[in-house]
Amino acid sequence: xxxxxxxxxxxxxxxxxxxxxxxxxxxxxxxxxxxxxxxxxxxxxxxxxxxxxxxxxxxxxxxxxxxxxxxxxxxxxxxxxxxxxxxxxxxxxxxxxxxxxxxxxxxxxxxxxxxxxxxxxxxxxxxxxxxxxxxxxxxxxxxxxxxxxxxxxxxxxxxxxxxxxxxxxxxxxxxxxxxxxxxxxxxxxxxxxxxxxxxxxxxxxxxxxxxxxxxxxxxxxxxxxxxxxxxxxxxxxxxxxxxx
Amino acid sequence: xxxxxxxxxxxxxxxxxxxxxxxxxxxxxxxxxxxxxxxxxxxxxxxxxxxxxxxxxxxxxxxxxxxxxxxxxxxxxxxxxxxxxxxxxxxxxxxxxxxxxxxxxxxxxxxxxxxxxxxxxxxxxxxxxxxxxxxxxxxxxxxxxxxxxxxxxxxxxxxxxxxxxxxxxxxxxxxxxxxxxxxxxxxxxxxxxxxxxxxxxxxxxxxxxxxxxxxxx
Numbered sequence: 001x002x003x004x005x006x007x008x009x010x011x012x013x014x015x016x017x018x019x020x021x022x023x024x025x026x027x028x029x030x031x032x033x034x035x036x037x038x039x040x041x042x043x044x045x046x047x048x049x050x051x052x053x054x055x056x057x058x059x060x061x062x063x064x065x066x067x068x069x070x071x072x073x074x075x076x077x078x079x080x081x082x083x084x085x086x087x088x089x090x091x092x093x094x095x096x097x098x099x100x101x102x103x104x105x106x107x108x109x110x111x112x113x114x115x116x117x118x119x120x121x122x123x124x125x126x127x128x129x130x131x132x133x134x135x136x137x138x139x140x141x142x143x144x145x146x147x148x149x150x151x152x153x154x155x156x157x158x159x160x161x162x163x164x165x166x167x168x169x170x171x172x173x174x175x176x177x178x179x180x181x182x183x184x185x186x187x188x189x190x191x192x193x194x195x196x197x198x199x200x201x202x203x204x205x206x207x208x209x210x211x212x213x214x215x216x217x218x219x220x221x222x223x224x225x226x227x228x229x230x231x232x233x234x235x236x237x238x239x240x241x242x243x244x
Numbered sequence: 245x246x247x248x249x250x251x252x253x254x255x256x257x258x259x260x261x262x263x264x265x266x267x268x269x270x271x272x273x274x275x276x277x278x279x280x281x282x283x284x285x286x287x288x289x290x291x292x293x294x295x296x297x298x299x300x301x302x303x304x305x306x307x308x309x310x311x312x313x314x315x316x317x318x319x320x321x322x323x324x325x326x327x328x329x330x331x332x333x334x335x336x337x338x339x340x341x342x343x344x345x346x347x348x349x350x351x352x353x354x355x356x357x358x359x360x361x362x363x364x365x366x367x368x369x370x371x372x373x374x375x376x377x378x379x380x381x382x383x384x385x386x387x388x389x390x391x392x393x394x395x396x397x398x399x400x401x402x403x404x405x406x407x408x409x410x411x412x413x414x415x416x417x418x419x420x421x422x423x424x425x426x427x428x429x430x431x432x433x434x435x436x437x438x439x440x441x442x443x444x445x446x447x448x449x450x451x452x453x454x455x456x457x458x459x460x461x
Binding site for chain 1: 368
């Protein structure tokens with residue numbers, strides 16, 4: 001249960017400004033790929049194009065070598081193989097259990113399977129005891145952990161994580177990173193992590209890529225990416241300098 | 245005395261029946277259509293929205309006149325013999341109330357945070373499940389729409405007067421009877437009916453308000 005992702009010449013404009021200027025990227029099946037870059041370079045836009053929240057203005061997105069089908073039922077089936085955790089997740093009104101079980105419910109899972117999988121996902125993020133608590137009373141860190149549990153409970157083959165630990169305290173960051181690594185080990189899913197936290201990219205990813213100026217500047221194994229980048233802009237970024 | 249009391253009971257029950265039935269029918273029409281329109285992109289529905297918002301202010305007497313022309317003997321629905329019947333009054337009120345519930349529902353759904361729709365979408369909801377999620381989020385607003393619709397129905401005079409004809413013992417309702425009482429200087433009777441109208445409104449609104457509180461986000 002894994003999926004590979006290819007982007008070819010992906011373009012996206014906002015108000016006449018070209019944010020993505022032809023992104024080429026391949027994320028191999030079963031790898032954890034970290035996409036890094038300064039704020040505002042289009043990392044979130046790229047993820048939203050992959051997850052059908054934005055329609056690209058050009059280029060192609062392929063899943064397992066094929067473009068997304070046009071038929072609504074087939075597209076829905078593909079969407080249901082992809083999970084996403086946004087930077088600022090919105091939790092539905094209701095309990096943590098309701099929030100985490102949402103994806104299972106819409107897929108028709110019910111009864112003891114629904115309960116077991118939901119509680120297992122909550123356990124994985126350390127929130128099993130709060131299953132019946134209201135989502136509205138959670139801290140930012142807890143809300144982010146619920147959002148992760150909600151995405152992974154349906155076992156997505158491609159998991160997209162958008163700065164999902166930004167603004168969290170170190171304890172919550174560590175907990176979420178452990179959950180990401182745990183999920184990947186358990187399922188072998190492909191994971192695309194968008195982050196500007198270079199340490200996090202080093203800790204969780206197999207490969208990393210640098211998005212800058214609307215293009216992928218460089219991709220490499222995570223070790224080479226951080227110790228011996230080939231492009232001067234990547235070098236500047238990994239040193240903590242502005243790559244301009 | 246007993247006859248007067250019996251009249252008041254009859255008028256009150258008919259008022260409740262006509263208002264409740266018309267609000268229920270209008271809700272059943274307006275909520276699904278309002279949700280469907282609210283979920284669409286703004287640009288593609290602008291003309292329809294403008295028409296609906298215009299109907300917000302549709303004068304009840306005009307609605308009554310339209311329904312009267314439809315139901316009158318020479319009108320397209322004249323064969324149904326619904327003019328001057330409680331069912332005809334219900335139709336007139338549905339015409340008045342539906343645009344109000346529909347317009348508010350549409351606005352509520354359209355203004356439910358985009359992130360609610362996106363979250364449900366990302367979690368794998370299909371079109372129907374997405375709609376249910378948005379309605380759940382906007383339920384308090386939709387209850388408000390029904391409250392406003394009921395308020396319009398219970399206080400409405402013009403349309404039911406024209407279509408119902410205010411026939412004694414058949415199509416008299418509280419509001420139309422108050423008007424005729426005043427024209428005949430029977431102020432005591434008019435005030436009694438006014439108090440009943442207020443009590444009904446208070447009971448119905450306290451129920452709807454509790455429902456609204458329970459559905460607040």
